[in-house]
Amino acid sequence: xxxxxxxxxxxxxxxxxxxxxxxxxxxxxxxxxxxxxxxxxxxxxxxxxxxxxxxxxxxxxxxxxxxxxxxxxxxxxxxxxxxxxxxxxxxxxxxxxxxxxxxxxxxxxxxx
Amino acid sequence: xxxxxxxxxxxxxxxxxxxxxxxxxxxxxxxxxxxxxxxxxxxxxxxxxxxxxxxxxxxxxxxxxxxxxxxxxxxxxxxxxxxxxxxxxxxxxxxxxxxxxxxxxxxxxxxxxxxx
Numbered sequence: 001x002x003x004x005x006x007x008x009x010x011x012x013x014x015x016x017x018x019x020x021x022x023x024x025x026x027x028x029x030x031x032x033x034x035x036x037x038x039x040x041x042x043x044x045x046x047x048x049x050x051x052x053x054x055x056x057x058x059x060x061x062x063x064x065x066x067x068x069x070x071x072x073x074x075x076x077x078x079x080x081x082x083x084x085x086x087x088x089x090x091x092x093x094x095x096x097x098x099x100x101x102x103x104x105x106x107x108x109x110x111x112x
Numbered sequence: 113x114x115x116x117x118x119x120x121x122x123x124x125x126x127x128x129x130x131x132x133x134x135x136x137x138x139x140x141x142x143x144x145x146x147x148x149x150x151x152x153x154x155x156x157x158x159x160x161x162x163x164x165x166x167x168x169x170x171x172x173x174x175x176x177x178x179x180x181x182x183x184x185x186x187x188x189x190x191x192x193x194x195x196x197x198x199x200x201x202x203x204x205x206x207x208x209x210x211x212x213x214x215x216x217x218x219x220x221x222x223x224x225x226x227x228x
Contacts, residue, residue: 004155033215043202043218056215090155098206100146101216103155 004104023091118219135203143205
């Protein structure tokens, strides 16, 4: 499989649940990103990993916890979410931080 | 502050008509420029990019974009729109390509509708 993949594609969870989003890139890139895309809002950059180290955390609430075990995989662990966290979560990768990014299809998250 | 502006929130064009989507940026120097397209419920797909050289850049799906330094613009064009081009289009810039300061900064997007 090529490109950037994300699982699951759709997720419905209650406010007390714990779940994880997974992203995998097959492009040999060194940087990976999590974005949140809500209706009628611009793309929000959440986290940046470069060479498996977190280099940016844009004031994201602690109920979102990223993990990058290697350069090909990125996770977003979710717990005690709020309804306003419902959104499309996009993962991206790039050859290096600050170069063109390639996106996965996203996970549509609904918090009930 | 550095920013990317897409002045048109929503544009409707007839199938077969030409298209131009506007993008302006505010930076002191020439940034690296990108256009992405997003179909409903999908991720973003890179259409084209400009780093340097020829200011007219060709991309996928028949799109092109022209960088105009004097106008701080990077407008996206297509001579003949197809119904499958209906999507949302995002302009993005990065100030420091490949560098630690460089993250993509996105515009708010322009939604394109195509009427038969």
